[in-house]
Amino acid sequence: MDRIFNAFLKHKKSVFIFFVVAAVICASLVPFVSINYNLADYLPKDAQSTTAIRIMQEEFDTKIPNANVMIDNISVQEALEYKEKISSVEGVVSVIWLDDMIDRDILTTTPLAFLDRSVVDHYYKDNSALFRITIKSGMEAVTVKAIYDLIGEKNAASGNAVNAYTTQGLAVTEVLNALAILLPIIIVVLILSTTSWIEPLLFLIAIGVAIIINMGTNVIFNEISFITQTISPILQLAVSLDYAIFLLHSFNQYRNTHQPKEAMVIAMKRALSTVAASAATTMIGFFALIAMRFGIGSDLGLNLVKGIAFSFISVMIFLPAFTLLCDKLIDKTKHRPFLPRFQKLGNGLMKIRIPLMILALIVVVPCFLAQSQSHFLYGMESVTGTSRAGKDADKIEQRFGKENMLVLLVPKENTGKEKELCDDLSSLPPITSTVSYVTAVDANIPSPYISEEILKNFYSKNYARILMYTNTAAEGDDAFSAVQSVMDTAKKYYDSYFLAGESATLYDMKNVVSVDTMVVNLLAI
Structure with a gap:
């Protein structure tokens, strides 16, 4: 290994330039990485809600809505005109309104008071029209922005597609906020634990280069989830920073008795097995995520495994070369140690190691039981609550009531x-x-006597479609109980049935993730 390490250090400028160029190229590739903001896409293909959506896409012209638009102070005729405007927006697949439930001629010629209020009130109430829209997956950003421009500030839009659009903006903001909190803390800790003002910068640059390369190389994937895009850089930084700390700590030890280059070679030899073992352990843990049926697991796991590999390479090749290039600067920025030696504390802890072990075993039992009682949220409503999407959802709920659509096939x-x-x-x-x-x-009434425009909303060649409106939130015990009740009821009449809707998707997500959690924990242990 001495020959390999010496070769890298002999050409330290070339190594430095190579990694900097690679980081610049990868940074330019980051905007071209396709990001998926729809968690439903990561459900197993055989999940019943996924199957329901696929059947609807294949057999029905109108797809399951993923957005709502409410227009205030509008007549029925104006609402029909507005429907045409919304339908023409790029990315809008379909728009469902009252004329899809009631024949258009009847709707425009019959007073609303004589129509079925249980149907009318879902689409038109108190001079406000509520349109249920299907936006093409991947087009949320362009389409929702265009819809906002069309309806203005006074009207409202909500739903999964709107939440996805809002999440795209929040994803970048939240990462920057997290880094704004995390980086100062890391820098302070590194300054306290090192003896040079420049060393913390070396650590962060080495890991930062690895993070940028990892993010840029995500272009090799068809797409990655927004969760992976936002979480992986922070996890990669947190998990792999100690690799750099261990290497430079060893370098500083040997530098007192050896020339810088020789000291670095010894430090690299000493750190190689330790850092490689730590990286391998971490990678195995992330590999366990690939066993999840929920696709986010493999998406995040593969990305982090790749990231840890780049961090290992950066620490073992780029950091030594970069450190030797900054050797004189490190000397000029030396400072006294800020932290005392903890030898007495260590000796004291060793004397009480058995009581501490017993205490840890006692504490782990209630902690394990407590974590099993944790409740998880799978939807986006809690994320977008304070944004326009959340406020608009409240407006729509105040006018039309809490309404959550389920579609039974x-x-x-x-x-x-x-x-x-x-x-x-x-x-x-x-x-x-x-x-x-x-x-x-x-x-x-025989179906041949009904217009094709109305009929196609309820029947395809093989399936009948039943729309249900519930007064529950999209997720939670009440929503999931409603989903189970609908499926239990359908089971009494049909051998096969499929349920779609946001609650149905989140219900499947909850069940899949619950099993995945146990599998991943067992594999990780």
Whole structure:
């Protein structure tokens, strides 16, 4: 190894230039990394909500809505015109409004008081129109911005797509906020634990180069999640910083008795096995994430494994070369140690090591039981609560009430069975209304007598679609209980059925992650 280490140090300027150029190139590639803000895309392909969405995409023209737009002080005719404007926005796949539930001629010629209020009130209430929109995945940023420009500040927009758009802005802001808190703390700790003012800068530059290279090389993936994009740089910094500390600590020890280059070679030899073992242990832990069925695990795991590998290479090759280039600067910026030696404290702890071990074993049991009672949130509502998306969601809720849509797909058989199912669904406490062919039209009216525009909202070649509105939040015990109740009810009538909607997706996410957590913990142990 001496020959390899000496070769790197002999060409230290070339090594330094190579890593700097690589970092610059990778930094320029970061904007081209495709970021996915839709967590539902990471559910297993066989998850029932994923299957439901796929069936709807294949068999129905109108997709499941992922955004709501409320326009105030508007007539029915103006709402129909507004629907056309929203439909023309780039990225809008479909817009559902009252004319999709009630024939357009009837809607424009019949007073609203004579129409079914249980249907009308979901789309038009107190001179406000609520449009349910489907925005193409990956187009949230462009489309939501265009919709905001169209509706102005006084009207409101909410839903998953709007939350995704808001999260894109928050992701960058939150990372910068985290770094603004983390970096000063790290710098203070490094200054206190080193004997040169310049050494903390060497640590941060070495790991920073590795982080930039890791972020830039993400272009090799088709896309990464926004969670990976925001979390991995901070985790990589926190996990791999000690590699650099160990190497330079060894270098400072040997530098008192050896020339700088010789001292660095010895330090590299000494640090190699320790740093490699630490990096390998960390990488194995992150590899365990790949076993998760929820795709975020493999997405984050692969990214962090790659990041740790780059950190290891940067610390063992770039940092030694960079340190020798700054050798004279390190000498000029020497300062006295700020922290005392902790030998007495260490000796004291060794004397009470058995009581401390017993205490740790006692504490670990209640801590393990306590962590099992933790409650997790899987949706975006808590993230966007203070943004315009959160405030707009409150406006819509105040006008139209708390409303959470579920879409049930069942085999297209006979309307009699479908009506019995809808009656049972309507009797479930969380469901405020059910909209289907048999409720919005009539089970006794043959479908050939109904316009194709209305019919296609409820029937495809193989499936019947039933829309349900609940008064629960998107996630939580009440929402998940409602999802389970709907599936239990559908099971009484049909052998196969599929449920879509935000709550259904989060319900699947919760179940998948619960199993994944146990698997990853077992593998990590």
